[in-house]
Every structure is written in structure tokens, then in C-alpha cells.
Amino acid sequence: MKKRAARPQSKNEESPKERPAKKQARFAVADAEFASRVRQSFNRQGLMKYLGAELVELTAGHATIRVPFRAELTQQHNYFHAGVSGAIADSACGYAAYTLMPTDSSVLTVEYKLNLLAPADGEELTARARVIRSGRTLKICTADVHTRKNGKDVHCATMLATIMCLPGKSDRAG
Amino acid sequence: MKKRAARPQSKNEESPKERPAKKQARFAVADAEFASRVRQSFNRQGLMKYLGAELVELTAGHATIRVPFRAELTQQHNYFHAGVSGAIADSACGYAAYTLMPTDSSVLTVEYKLNLLAPADGEELTARARVIRSGRTLKICTADVHTRKNGKDVHCATMLATIMCLPGKSDRAG
Amino acid sequence: MKKRAARPQSKNEESPKERPAKKQARFAVADAEFASRVRQSFNRQGLMKYLGAELVELTAGHATIRVPFRAELTQQHNYFHAGVSGAIADSACGYAAYTLMPTDSSVLTVEYKLNLLAPADGEELTARARVIRSGRTLKICTADVHTRKNGKDVHCATMLATIMCLPGKSDRAG
Amino acid sequence: MKKRAARPQSKNEESPKERPAKKQARFAVADAEFASRVRQSFNRQGLMKYLGAELVELTAGHATIRVPFRAELTQQHNYFHAGVSGAIADSACGYAAYTLMPTDSSVLTVEYKLNLLAPADGEELTARARVIRSGRTLKICTADVHTRKNGKDVHCATMLATIMCLPGKSDRAG
Numbered sequence: 049m050k051k052r053a054a055r056p057q058s059k060n061e062e063s064p065k066e067r068p069a070k071k072q073a074r075f076a077v078a079d080a081e082f083a084s085r086v087r088q089s090f091n092r093q094g095l096m097k098y099l100g101a102e103l104v105e106l107t108a109g110h111a112t113i114r115v116p117f118r119a120e121l122t123q124q125h126n127y128f129h130a131g132v133s134g135a136i137a138d139s140a141c142g143y144a145a146y147t148l149m150p151t152d153s154s155v156l157t158v159e160y161k162l163n164l165l166a167p168a169d170g171e172e173l174t175a176r177a178r179v180i181r182s183g184r185t186l187k188i189c190t191a192d193v194h195t196r197k198n199g200k201d202v203h204c205a206t207m208l209a210t211i212m213c214l215p216g217k218s219d220r221a222g
Numbered sequence: 223m224k225k226r227a228a229r230p231q232s233k234n235e236e237s238p239k240e241r242p243a244k245k246q247a248r249f250a251v252a253d254a255e256f257a258s259r260v261r262q263s264f265n266r267q268g269l270m271k272y273l274g275a276e277l278v279e280l281t282a283g284h285a286t287i288r289v290p291f292r293a294e295l296t297q298q299h300n301y302f303h304a305g306v307s308g309a310i311a312d313s314a315c316g317y318a319a320y321t322l323m324p325t326d327s328s329v330l331t332v333e334y335k336l337n338l339l340a341p342a343d344g345e346e347l348t349a350r351a352r353v354i355r356s357g358r359t360l361k362i363c364t365a366d367v368h369t370r371k372n373g374k375d376v377h378c379a380t381m382l383a384t385i386m387c388l389p390g391k392s393d394r395a396g
Numbered sequence: 397m398k399k400r401a402a403r404p405q406s407k408n409e410e411s412p413k414e415r416p417a418k419k420q421a422r423f424a425v426a427d428a429e430f431a432s433r434v435r436q437s438f439n440r441q442g443l444m445k446y447l448g449a450e451l452v453e454l455t456a457g458h459a460t461i462r463v464p465f466r467a468e469l470t471q472q473h474n475y476f477h478a479g480v481s482g483a484i485a486d487s488a489c490g491y492a493a494y495t496l497m498p499t500d501s502s503v504l505t506v507e508y509k510l511n512l513l514a515p516a517d518g519e520e521l522t523a524r525a526r527v528i529r530s531g532r533t534l535k536i537c538t539a540d541v542h543t544r545k546n547g548k549d550v551h552c553a554t555m556l557a558t559i560m561c562l563p564g565k566s567d568r569a570g
Numbered sequence: 571m572k573k574r575a576a577r578p579q580s581k582n583e584e585s586p587k588e589r590p591a592k593k594q595a596r597f598a599v600a601d602a603e604f605a606s607r608v609r610q611s612f613n614r615q616g617l618m619k620y621l622g623a624e625l626v627e628l629t630a631g632h633a634t635i636r637v638p639f640r641a642e643l644t645q646q647h648n649y650f651h652a653g654v655s656g657a658i659a660d661s662a663c664g665y666a667a668y669t670l671m672p673t674d675s676s677v678l679t680v681e682y683k684l685n686l687l688a689p690a691d692g693e694e695l696t697a698r699a700r701v702i703r704s705g706r707t708l709k710i711c712t713a714d715v716h717t718r719k720n721g722k723d724v725h726c727a728t729m730l731a732t733i734m735c736l737p738g739k740s741d742r743a744g
Contacts, residue, residue: 094296095303098272122268123313124393129269130312130331135305157304158534159558161335161509161683163710163730165703180728181687185533186506186560188685188728206702206710208685208730210507210558212534219298332708333732335509335683337536337556339529354554355513359707360680360734362511362554380528380536382511382556384681384732386708442644443651446620470616472741477617478679479657486652487645505652509683567646 075109109179111143128168137191137207140177145187145211160209170195283353285317302342311365311381314351319361319385334383344369457527459491476516485539485555488525493535493559508557518543631701633665650690659713659729662699667709667733682731692717
């Protein structure tokens with residue numbers, strides 16, 4: 049398996065922020081076209097669209113998902129519901145892991161734990177995930193969720209997740 | 223603190239299934255009016271309404287939330303997204319715990335862990351939560367999530383959660 | 397894979413309590429000799445011996461480990477340390493899962509979560525584990541830990557764990 | 571509560587490595603004498619002594635515990651048992667949190683999750699914990715566990731834990 053830098057995705061997709069080379073170099077990429085494969089999978093997730101979530105950053109071993117505030121996403125105190133934090137952090141972990149999987153594979157969340165650190169009271173919610181251990185079958189990932197209010201970021205949740213690679217099973221086949 | 227049976231909620235709400243008396247008797251109820259208090263809180267959760275989720279059962283220490291399938295709730299393989307399982311299981315745990323809290327209190331999820339057991343491939347998704355340890359400040363809860371397809375239930379996820387009681391803070395005050 | 401009943405283990409090992417047939421029948425057993433294989437693995441765990449832990453019950457998909465109180469196993473309040481609860485619950489989950497794995501396989505803990513429910517203040521500590529989902533590669537297990545004091549059991553911890561089967565890798569090879 | 575820098579502990583205790591000022595400044599210290607209070611509590615943990623564990627570093631919001639390899643600490647493949655990783659990471663999280671608690675308080679682990687990343691095959695095992703969110707009642711902590719073999723560190727486990735402060739309850743009173 050040859051280690052390559054992540055290729056930029058096509059022009060009509062949002063350009064990811066650049067990560068320092070040191071972090072990118074940590075992981076072996078099995079599929080140089082991972083970005084389009086991951087984005088196609090993300091775009092098939094009905095829930096991400098319904099929540100208004102966007103995949104705003106994607107590099108090898110990293111993914112960031114952001115969702116703007118809407119009253120439809122709240123818990124009883126009018127903050128983002130923990131379920132929204134959980135959903136975008138789970139998808140971010142899954143896709144961070146999926147960047148490192150082979151072309152002909154499917155991605156599955158085995159489990160995740162979410163600790164809520166502060167009320168998710170803000171104008172948008174951002175989950176930044178990264179792979180911390182990339183095994184062949186299992187990838188262990190973390191995600192940090194921040195909410196932004198009046199230009200200030202608050203760390204409101206953190207996730208520790210186990211993601212599984214199902215080889216030889218296309219992500220398209222349900 | 224006097225232990226009382228749960229009162230039935232108002233007529234225009236779905237009647238909860240009866241739980242065996244043995245299970246109801248396990249917990250001390252601090253607020254005989256817990257059912258209306260919990261349902262009002264549930265109804266203020268924008269996300270539950272947006273997902274189409276209903277609080278279909280509520281007794282002391284137990285809560286069940288159900289959501290019918292919609293394409294808006296899916297992951298890339300057209301099953302329920304794990305984020306939906308997480309969101310309804312989290313709310314079910316929180317409200318199972320909230321049934322046991324005093325009138326003038328607010329409920330907060332500290333953390334939860336969700337293990338996914340099988341694809342959530344079905345016509346509806348149901349999270350049944352119960353309190354397994356009711357401390358004054360912290361309540362430890364579990365939830366099991368089942369999906370129903372062609373009349374058959376499949377156990378698709380299980381949650382272990384820590385819920386916190388914030389005394390003297392009304393649930394209404396954001 | 398043929399489903400068989402668990403065979404009794406050899407006479408010089410402690411006889412397991414009988415489980416109801418209904419529960420035993422839930423899982424397919426790939427290795428009729430699982431009991432001796434599991435006990436040999438348990439006996440190679442230096443930590444279990446050092447803690448004074450015994451594998452007191454073993455049937456298909458279930459394992460129970462017990463440890464008597466000693467001052468060497470305490471936290472600062474002279475109760476069992478949570479690390480002891482974690483260690484025996486982890487081993488119990490691993491061996492409950494290992495009963496269902498093929499002869500030529502090795503067992504690995506992927507992750508576990510432990511919720512502490514009450515002080516582990518007692519004369520002995522018992523972790524009872526069972527498999528709740530038996531996939532080919534991953535087995536999801538729960539364990540409940542009770543402490544016994546003056547003849548009364550207290551539920552002091554609960555674990556939710558993910559256990560992995562490594563096929564074709566003998567448990568003996570380090 | 572006044573924010574103060576951590577005071578050095580007494581001379582007969584191991585000197586902690588210096589942390590960058592930026593990290594120390596993140597947390598408000600309620601008890602300038604936290605180091606001796608924490609070390610006295612650690613020394614009362616029978617299990618830590620029995621495992622051969624030492625508290626090798628302690629600053630405000632951080633604690634590091636190390637244990638040398640012994641055959642008594644192994645699982646069936648002769649690596650450190652996951653229970654040892656769990657025990658020292660749990661104590662490290664608890665004591666990282668306890669540095670930030672008031673004099674007259676006691677510390678309690680609510681729950682922890684441990685993900686195992688690689689075999690703990692080495693000459694020693696080190697758990698480094700830090701507080702990532704310091705609430706009045708609950709402190710959320712992470713710990714990373716490394717094993718050292720032939721001069722090389724391997725990241726073998728990571729923990730995410732919830733620690734509780736019990737105010738007005740001395741740590742000495744069992």
C-alpha cells in the first residue's frame with residue numbers, strides 16, 4: 049500500500065482547509081480518489097441533508113461536518129439537541145475513517161461514546177473528527193464538537209468511536 | 223420522599239402500556255405529576271418533532287420513543303441513521319430519568335454510549351429506556367433500540383447513559 | 397456452523413451453574429470443547445491469578461468471574477477499586493464471547509465502558525457477562541458486577557463491551 | 571474561587587515534570603495544597619501499590635501513573651492485561667480531576683470508556699490523564715496509555731471518563 053497525499057476533490061465541492069503535512073502523513077491512503085467516494089456516500093445520507101449538515105473539510109484521516117442552527121434541531125431549552133451533536137460527530141468519525149479504506153469497501157459504526165461538555169448554545173455546530181488508530185478492520189476515531197456564538201467557539205462535546213471496514217462490499221449496495 | 227404510583231396522563235395523549243407493578247415499585251417518585259411535566263418537556267424538543275418521534279410510553283423510571291421510517295432519516299444504505307437511534311435513545315434515557323426527578327428540576331445528559339448491533343432496516347424504530355440506578359444527582363439508564371420490519375422486531379442498538387438532575391432550575395428556562 | 401449444546405468441562409474444574417435452556421439455545425457454538433479452551437486461556441492470565449479471581453461459571457455466551465475482598469484490591473476508601481471491577485468484567489465479557497468462537501481463534505477486547513453504580517463495599521465481587529449480539533467478527537457483551545456484603549447483593553457496576561474474534565490465530569501464540 | 575498556580579509538592583515526593591504555563595493556566599485551582607492531598611489519597615489505594623504503580627507526575631488538571639511490567643499483570647498472551655490499563659487510566663483521570671477539587675471533598679469515578687488501540691506489549695505502561703472540562707460537580711477527563719518497548723513508545727489505549735466531586739466529604743472517611 050503506497051502512501052499518497054489526499055487529492056483535491058472536484059471543483060464544484062467545497063475546498064477543504066489544508067492540514068499540516070505532518071498530520072496527513074500519518075496515515076496510509078489506500079484509495080487516491082477517496083474524497084469523491086466519501087462525498088458521494090455523505091450525499092446519500094438522507095439525515096445529513098435533512099439536518100442541513102455539510103461536509104466542510106475532508107483530508108486523509110480527517111473529516112469536519114457543520115450544521116447551522118434551526119429551531120427544528122433543538123432540545124427543550126432551545127439549544128442544539130445532543131442527538132444532533134451525536135449524529136454529525138458519528139458521521140464525521142465514519143467518514144474520517146472511510147477516507148482510509150479501500151475503494152471497494154463499506155463503512156459501519158460499531159459504537160460511539162459522546163460526552164457532553166457544555167450547552168450547545170450557538171449559531172452553528174461543528175464536529176471535527178480524526179482517526180487515532182487505523183487498523184485494517186477497525187479504525188478508532190475521536191471527534192470534538194464546538195458551537196459558535198457571537199464569534200466565540202465553545203467545546204460542547206467529545207466523541208470516542210469505533211468504525212469498521214467491510215471489505216468487498218460496495219457502499220452503494222444497501 | 224413518598225413513593226407513589228405514576229398518574230395517568232391526560233386523555234388526549236397516547237395511553238402508555240402498563241408495566242408490571244414490580245418494576246414500577248423499584249423507584250421512588252418525587253413528583254406525582256411527572257407525566258405531564260415530562261411530556262411538556264418532550265414537546266418542546268424541536269428535534270423530536272422534526273424527526274417525527276413520539277413519546278409512546280411513560281411510567282416511573284421508563285420511557286419509550288418511536289419514530290416511523292422516512293427517507294429523511296437515513297444513512298447511505300437507506301437504513302435509519304445511527305444518529306436517529308442515538309437521538310431517540312438519548313431522549314428516552316433522559317425522560318426515563320426525568321420521571322424520577324423533583325418538580326423544580328431540569329434534566330441534562332452527561333454522556334452516553336451507543337453500540338450498534340444490527341442494521342436499522344425497518345418501518346419504524348423504537349427506543350425503550352429504563353433507569354438502572356437512581357441517585358439523587360445522577361441517574362444511570364439503559365435503552366434498547368429495535369427496528370420492526372414485516373412484523374418482526376430486530377434489536378439494532380443498545381445505549382448506556384448517565385443523566386444529571388439540576389435541582390432548582392426549571393426545565394422551561396432556556 | 398452446527399448449533400450444539402455446551403459440553404460439561406472436565407471434573408477437576410468447578411461445575412458451572414445451569415442456565416435455562418432457552419438462553420443457551422440463543423447462540424451457535426462453533427467449538428464443542430469451548431469450556432476447556434476458555435479455561436486454559438483464563439488460567440494463562442497472570443492478572444486474574446494475582447487478583448485472586450476465579451472463573452466460577454461458564455456456558456455458551458456467558459461467563460462469571462468472582463474475586464474475594466483483599467486490602468490489596470482497594471481504592472482510597474477501602475472498597476474494591478473500580479479497576480478490579482473493570483478487570484474482571486472485561487475478562488468475563490471476553491470469555492463469554494470466546495465461548496462462541498472457533499477452536500483456532502484468539503480473542504481481543506476492542507473497547508469497554510464501565511458505569512459505576514454504587515460503592516463496591518463487600519466481601520466479594522462478581523462479574524456476570526453475557527453476549528448480546530454475536531457477529532462473526534465482533535461480539536457485543538454486557539456484564540453486571542455485584543458486591544456481596546452480609547448476605548446481600550448490591551449492583552455496583554455495569555459494562556458494555558465490544559469483543560473481537562481473530563480467526564486463524566491461536567490463543568496460545570503470544 | 572481564585573485561580574492560582576499549582577504549588578510544588580514537598581521535597582520527599584517525586585518532582586513532577588514541568589508543564590507549559592499555558593496548560594496549567596487553563597484551570598482554577600481551589601486548593602493550593604492539592605498535590606499532598608492527592609498523593610495521600612493515591613497512597614491509600616491498595617490496588618495501585620499491589621500493581622506496582624507510581625504517581626510519577628502531578629500538576630493542576632494532569633496526572634501520570636506508571637507501572638513496570640510483571641508477569642502478574644498479564645493477559646493470556648503475556649502482554650499487560652487491559653484491566654491494568656483501565657485501572658491506572660481510571661486512577662490517573664480521578665486524580666487529574668481531584669487536583670481541581672476543594673480541600674474538603676472526595677472523588678468518585680462515574681464511568682469510563684477505554685478503547686484498546688494496540689497490544690500493551692512492553693516493559694512499562696504509562697497513563698497520562700488530563701481534565702478537558704472542569705465543572706463544579708463533574709470533571710470530564712481523558713487519558714492516553716502508552717507502553718514502552720526497546721525505547722519506543724506505542725499508544726495502546728485511550729480513555730474518556732466522567733469524574734464526580736463529592737463536596738463536604740473527606741477523602742479519608744471510608
